[in-house]
Amino acid sequence: MFSVEGQSQSVLDLMESEKINLANDESLKLLISANPILIDVKPAIEVIPNMARNIILTSGALMEWEKYTGGQRSAVIGGVIHEGLASTAEEAEKVILSGSVEVRGCQEFGCVGSLAGVTTATMPVLVVEDRNSGNRGYCTLFEGKATDRLNYGIYNDNVRENLMFLEKEIGPLLGDIIHQSGGIELRPIIQRALRMGDELHSRNTAATLLFTRELFPHLLSLERKGADKKSVDIFLDYLLHGDYFFLRASMAAAKATIDAIKYVPNSTLVSSMAFSSGEFAIKVAGLGDKWFRGPLPIRESCHLLEGFMEEDIEIMGGESIVLETAGLGGFAQAAAFPLQDYQGGTPQKMIENNLKMYEIVHGEHEYYRIPYLKYRGVPTGIDVRKVVSSGITPTLDIGIAGRGGGQIGAGSFKAPIEPFQKAFEALLSIKK
Amino acid sequence: MFSVEGQSQSVLDLMESEKINLANDESLKLLISANPILIDVKPAIEVIPNMARNIILTSGALMEWEKYTGGQRSAVIGGVIHEGLASTAEEAEKVILSGSVEVRGCQEFGCVGSLAGVTTATMPVLVVEDRNSGNRGYCTLFEGKATDRLNYGIYNDNVRENLMFLEKEIGPLLGDIIHQSGGIELRPIIQRALRMGDELHSRNTAATLLFTRELFPHLLSLERKGADKKSVDIFLDYLLHGDYFFLRASMAAAKATIDAIKYVPNSTLVSSMAFSSGEFAIKVAGLGDKWFRGPLPIRESCHLLEGFMEEDIEIMGGESIVLETAGLGGFAQAAAFPLQDYQGGTPQKMIENNLKMYEIVHGEHEYYRIPYLKYRGVPTGIDVRKVVSSGITPTLDIGIAGRGGGQIGAGSFKAPIEPFQKAFEALLSIKK
Numbered sequence: 132m133f134s135v136e137g138q139s140q141s142v143l144d145l146m147e148s149e150k151i152n153l154a155n156d157e158s159l160k161l162l163i164s165a166n167p168i169l170i171d172v173k174p175a176i177e178v179i180p181n182m183a184r185n186i187i188l189t190s191g192a193l194m195e196w197e198k199y200t201g202g203q204r205s206a207v208i209g210g211v212i213h214e215g216l217a218s219t220a221e222e223a224e225k226v227i228l229s230g231s232v233e234v235r236g237c238q239e240f241g242c243v244g245s246l247a248g249v250t251t252a253t254m255p256v257l258v259v260e261d262r263n264s265g266n267r268g269y270c271t272l273f274e275g276k277a278t279d280r281l282n283y284g285i286y287n288d289n290v291r292e293n294l295m296f297l298e299k300e301i302g303p304l305l306g307d308i309i310h311q312s313g314g315i316e317l318r319p320i321i322q323r324a325l326r327m328g329d330e331l332h333s334r335n336t337a338a339t340l341l342f343t344r345e346l347f348p349h350l351l352s353l354e355r356k357g358a359d360k361k362s363v364d365i366f367l368d369y370l371l372h373g374d375y376f377f378l379r380a381s382m383a384a385a386k387a388t389i390d391a392i393k394y395v396p397n398s399t400l401v402s403s404m405a406f407s408s409g410e411f412a413i414k415v416a417g418l419g420d421k422w423f424r425g426p427l428p429i430r431e432s433c434h435l436l437e438g439f440m441e442e443d444i445e446i447m448g449g450e451s452i453v454l455e456t457a458g459l460g461g462f463a464q465a466a467a468f469p470l471q472d473y474q475g476g477t478p479q480k481m482i483e484n485n486l487k488m489y490e491i492v493h494g495e496h497e498y499y500r501i502p503y504l505k506y507r508g509v510p511t512g513i514d515v516r517k518v519v520s521s522g523i524t525p526t527l528d529i530g531i532a533g534r535g536g537g538q539i540g541a542g543s544f545k546a547p548i549e550p551f552q553k554a555f556e557a558l559l560s561i562k563k
Numbered sequence: 564m565f566s567v568e569g570q571s572q573s574v575l576d577l578m579e580s581e582k583i584n585l586a587n588d589e590s591l592k593l594l595i596s597a598n599p600i601l602i603d604v605k606p607a608i609e610v611i612p613n614m615a616r617n618i619i620l621t622s623g624a625l626m627e628w629e630k631y632t633g634g635q636r637s638a639v640i641g642g643v644i645h646e647g648l649a650s651t652a653e654e655a656e657k658v659i660l661s662g663s664v665e666v667r668g669c670q671e672f673g674c675v676g677s678l679a680g681v682t683t684a685t686m687p688v689l690v691v692e693d694r695n696s697g698n699r700g701y702c703t704l705f706e707g708k709a710t711d712r713l714n715y716g717i718y719n720d721n722v723r724e725n726l727m728f729l730e731k732e733i734g735p736l737l738g739d740i741i742h743q744s745g746g747i748e749l750r751p752i753i754q755r756a757l758r759m760g761d762e763l764h765s766r767n768t769a770a771t772l773l774f775t776r777e778l779f780p781h782l783l784s785l786e787r788k789g790a791d792k793k794s795v796d797i798f799l800d801y802l803l804h805g806d807y808f809f810l811r812a813s814m815a816a817a818k819a820t821i822d823a824i825k826y827v828p829n830s831t832l833v834s835s836m837a838f839s840s841g842e843f844a845i846k847v848a849g850l851g852d853k854w855f856r857g858p859l860p861i862r863e864s865c866h867l868l869e870g871f872m873e874e875d876i877e878i879m880g881g882e883s884i885v886l887e888t889a890g891l892g893g894f895a896q897a898a899a900f901p902l903q904d905y906q907g908g909t910p911q912k913m914i915e916n917n918l919k920m921y922e923i924v925h926g927e928h929e930y931y932r933i934p935y936l937k938y939r940g941v942p943t944g945i946d947v948r949k950v951v952s953s954g955i956t957p958t959l960d961i962g963i964a965g966r967g968g969g970q971i972g973a974g975s976f977k978a979p980i981e982p983f984q985k986a987f988e989a990l991l992s993i994k995k
Contacts, residue, residue, distance in 0.1 A: 326760055326768075326901040327759040327760045327768065327769050327901075328760055336759065337759050337760075337769060337772075340772045340776060341772065343776060344775060344776075344803060347775075347799070348799055351786070351795070363783075367780055367783070371779075371780065468934035468935045469758040469934045471938065472938070477937060478935050478936075478937060502901045502903065502910065503900045503910050503935070504910075505903065505909060506903065506904070
């Protein structure tokens with residue numbers, strides 16, 4: 132944190148620049164006016180521009196292969212095997228090192244990854260278009276009831292079977308439903324879910340229900356048109372027994388939203404946040420595609436499933452914090468008091484966290500509002516300058532993976548300050 | 564309010580009686596362990612014991628016919644005409660006065676009425692059984708999108724048509740769905756809805772969604788067994804476009820619940836609350852079937868639809884406060900901050916209201932909990948003694964009707980103290 136006194140003239144100029152404030156107004160407007168529509172579900176290779184059979188996407192600012200550790204490394208290797216690009220882990224390492232298989236960052240491709248975030252050519256992805264900017268965001272499907280999951284660092288027969296189930300059963304029918312519906316507007320669902328205890332990151336219970344209600348009539352209509360009854364039952368079972376389906380849709384929506392400010396000149400708002408197994412990193416609107424990197428997020432409170440301890444926690448990456456970048460998740464904790472159970476913390480602490488976020492943003496959302504705060508709009512548009520001057524970093528709601536693989540809990544984290552400081556320095560040197 | 568000092572010995576005995584405390588423990592246990600299951604939907608005459616063609620049920624402690632005024636009077640007359648017991652309002656008045664048509668209180672029949680609460684022989688009612696006590700509660704169906712409604716004091720062609728629609732279309736299919744399901748457990752729905760912004764009285768948005776999710780697979784299954792497609796569509800449209808369906812189910816559940824303590828000897832817990840167009844009244848467990856009457860509830864905050872003013876408000880009766888009697892509604896306002904929009908008030912005021920209710924109850928609910936209050940159980944079991952000694956009366960969440968008919972808003976009300984004082988006097992005289 133720094134006070135205005137004692138700062139160099141160039142810092143003062145940066146903090147008070149009218150040009151920057153206007154650019155941030157523009158960015159904020161783009162974030163708020165986003166109108167995300169779920170328009171399709173298709174295998175990644177069919178819809179993600181520049182995707183290829185030999186590309187494996189994963190969470191976070193891209194690192195050299197040797198830097199990926201633990202579950203994220205295992206998940207990437209699992210992805211290579213799943214696509215038939217290698218048949219053993221050793222072979223997978225080889226094809227990656229030789230360059231015949233490319234490991235790339237999800238976000239370069241308009242994609243966002245949950246936890247390890249491994250996204251491969253055949254995996255079905257949700258396609259969300261922001262009707263305002265025209266940007267598209269992509270995210271893989273919720274894994275359903277499966278306990279073993281690729282993105283928690285596991286690849287085995289169960290995982291393969293479940294991925295095939297998503298590819299063969301869920302993806303195609305969900306695609307048909309979405310086509311039948313003409314596209315599903317996500318903004319009204321997110322708006323309502325905020326009134327129903329969700330912050331759309333660690334809690335998507337209401338959003339999933341609202342989404343399910345939207346789908347019913349179309350599913351019925353497809354069955355009447357001859358859709359296979361067994362497939363309909365399988366799909367219903369998938370949809371009715373998970374509270375997290377919507378997370379992937381809200382992630383893709385947030386990605387389509389934040390990409391609208393990717394290149395707004397002079398804007399100091401954060402245009403992306405992500406982490407891998409090794410680093411947390413941010414991008415800034417006025418600084419284009421450069422990642423500013425730092426250490427991993429810091430745990431503030433967490434709740435672990437019975438039988439697990441702190442030393443079991445392993446960071447495997449995660450880009451679901453795209454939601455915080457767009458003003459949801461940790462920026463809307465006061466909308467989601469039920470999270471106490473899931474990620475620890477008290478309602479009072481959640482309110483405090485949430486109020487702090489107003490100190491580091493450029494404005495408040497027009498559509499996304501928090502009942503407890505008298506329907507105040509969620510804090511939106513993280514300003515690097517305010518993070519650095521206040522020393523307050525973004526609150527992040529994060530699912531926690533265990534060393535042995537699988538989800539072992541969830542928690543409220545703080546972003547590290549370093550990437551914001553580096554971005555601030557970069558802004559200063561541009562000013563010069 | 565009174566302090567312990569200066570009270571007569573008989574008052575002190577009543578306040579501190581071990582026998583009463585034990586009886587209240589028993590009542591509280593019955594309230595908490597209720598396990599309400601929606602088991603059927605049938606015309607009132609087929610399921611409500613002692614119901615007859617010439618009986619019209621209405622809200623509140625029964626009064627002489629001349630005392631019913633405004634919308635409640637019009638609604639009863641509408642009910643008489645709807646059942647073909649008269650063809651004009653004048654004729655209806657005549658058959659009521661002659662006694663050939665009987666006006667009776669809903670609650671005598673295990674029934675609870677919304678607003679005017681008019682329930683007649685042919686109207687389909689939800690049947691909810693408390694599996695713990697074996698009691699059954701009944702309530703008519705939500706009127707759907709219709710703006711003109713009998714229970715808001717209107718009877719015209721639209722209302723008749725809508726009542727016929729509920730009788731011919733919705734009731735039978737919903738009945739089939741419930742049979743197909745084997746009965747729908749309401750406690751888990753209520754439990755979850757409290758985590759999703761509902762207090763189950765003025766807000767049932769989440770509960771309705773959760774209920775809808777329960778029904779859908781059974782509806783699909785019925786269609787596959789040959790249910791008429793058009794009827795299925797009509798039913799889906801009814802269910803998907805209203806957020807209030809569940810209110811009638813939660814009312815019937817609460818009625819089945821509170822009836823369990825109707826005759827617990829020595830218990831000073833409130834076993835019923837209701838109001839008509841003229842009076843608010845309560846019953847007390849240890850005092851059996853006697854109503855203790857007083858003036859109408861007092862408005863604390865309210866929100867009226869655009870174009871309406873305070874002088875448009877008309878009290879037409881209401882038994883949905885059966886929910887408050889069971890620990891929901893005004894006793895769970897801190898679970899439902901979104902109600903600000905619907906019934907006025909601030910989140911802070913809601914919390915304050917909610918906390919006050921803990922001062923007048925015997926205990927806290929085991930299953931129904933409030934996220935904002937760190938999952939504290941809802942205040943349950945209103946103790947007449949505590950109401951009188953604290954001067955705090957129950958908070959009631961109420962829909963507001965207009966003089967011209969129809970709903971014009973909603974509000975947070977306070978019960979009048981007089982019925983509690985009368986009941987307290989009755990308890991004192993029994994003690995002597």
